[in-house]
Amino acid sequence: MENGLEIARAAAEAAARQSYGKLVAWLAARTRDVAGAEDALADAFAAALERWPKAGVPDRPEAWLLAVARRRRVDAIRRRLTGEAARDHLRLVAEEMEASMNDEELPDERLRLMFACAHPAIEPGVRAPLILQTILGFDAATIASAFLVSPATMSQRLVRAKSRIRETGIPFRVPERAELGGRLDAVLEAIYAAFAEGWSDPAGTETQRRNLATEGIWLGRLLASLMPEEPEALGLLSLMLFAEARRAARRSPEGDFVPLAEQDIALWDDMLIDEAEALLGRAAAKAVIGRYQLEAAVQSAHTARRRSGRTDWAAIRQLYDALLAIAGSPVVAINRAVAIAEAEGAAAGLAALYVLGDDKRLADYQPYWAARAGLLARLGNTSQAAEAYDRAIGLERDPAVRRFLQQRRAGLGDGATKG
Amino acid sequence: MRYMLLIYVNEAAMAAAPTETTYEISAAYGAYTDALKKSGAWLAGDRLKPTQAATSVRMANGKTNVLDGPYADTKEQLAGFYMIEAEDADAAIAWAARCPAASAGTVELRPIWEQTM
């Protein structure tokens, strides 16, 4: 029962965000004034989030939002003079759109809005937050927590980015073929950043609560539906679905962390995996390889265990070789080292890890220390393994993972009592 | 910039925790302190005795009053602090989130008011 209600609530909320994002995008694409568009719809959106879960989603959700927005605005204007921009927005809607909207779907400009949010003139760190706010209507405080930033700081950054869109005259358009590649990468990266924040968030354990991983997938689906011919858009969605499919298996019933290799495959979501495989197949048919397709292929190789009972580490290692060549990053290199360790032995893996040793970015990067600790432990180098475990434990923020690492460290035995 | 991380946890719950949990928590703090030191962020840090060992001194009507207990009666109590060096607030928040207290209580972050004028 509780679950059914929860699902109905989530569906109503999704519909509200869907309509809200469409309206914000439609207005902003015409005025370049994102903040004004949001302002015009803020009250109506809040009302929808409150009412739709109880009363159901109206037949024409966009028209409902607009009607409420206009009514509230009129009230507000009567009481006091409010934002000029918000009034202009609503007049624009009234004049240009209302007649046609009665029979037609509102044109979907969200893709153009996404490209504006991920424009090179917008600071990379604020692109994902900006998309989450403008397309999905999340408030700054919620986004701030997900990205571990103070709400006041996040608000400032969002305000600054929006005024930059307006003042710099950032275009609301899907780039031409010639420049699409790089610009699309920025959009994909922003969506993946939203997903990854949600994924690394311990709330990933709670299937009932919406979190940024869910929102990232939602955006990924939107993008894949708006650009169905783009292999990397399909690849990103595939990648996220593979990860999502394992959500329930990531924690034991007691809330303990379960590493991928020890996960119960019965807890994996076969339907999501099948969907991810199909997407990856569609992407591969376009014969243009890319980072997200490769990462999705790695995930695919991991999930192959549900059929074959084993993991093909040599294949995974090759995929990471390819990834390193086109999108090298310390993260990819660490995962590659782990794959090498599985395929060729811990010593080879450790050697691949040590090549990275001087990279300053890794000093505070937990997965590096966890990987290093695991490999050193396998080689019987308990004192160094203990040291690396300590470092990983100290850098972890998820209590379940912290406990897991502590247990591994304790499992090293007496040779490593003091680090 | 220097930041103070103020650790608030429920001290009754801490005192009532089984020895094993206490060791696990201590080890987590040890590892956290170590990670701070290795990354060069650690400046200072200490644990405070529980609030029952606290005394508050304030003046009322020109007279110094000494009261048992902490200044504020809160659900979680100040249990210790770290002082760290961080490039900016974002980096400091990232360290605060890694502190074991972030999952057991609250970590408050305050920039130090440097006296350079």
Added chain:
Amino acid sequence: MRYMLLIYNDEAATANASRERTEQILAAYGAYTEALKTSGAWLAGDRLRPTQAGASVRMADGKTNVLDGPYADTKEQLAGFYMIEAMDFDTAKKWAGRCPAASTGTVEVRPIWEMTDYLSEK
């Protein structure tokens, strides 16, 4: 033994104080710090920026939350601290009484829980 003196002051009142008054208070803290140092009691001490410059990080429902502002909403706010070395609690209390904040707000004295004490108590 080491003690922490936690200084609670009404930060709005501090911010609104006249320039003259602010200088007077700063001078009082300067003299107090000097006195601590001269006696060999001073170990550390710092002033904190007002609570609005702070943030709080906690986990709720398994999710990390970042909130603006301090942990507790109190009438007076933690404004700074001293760490001192004192023979015993009474000496520490005496130092707390001399702190300028004892007359404008509250000074809370808390013994440091030394690792050695902590382990022997457990």
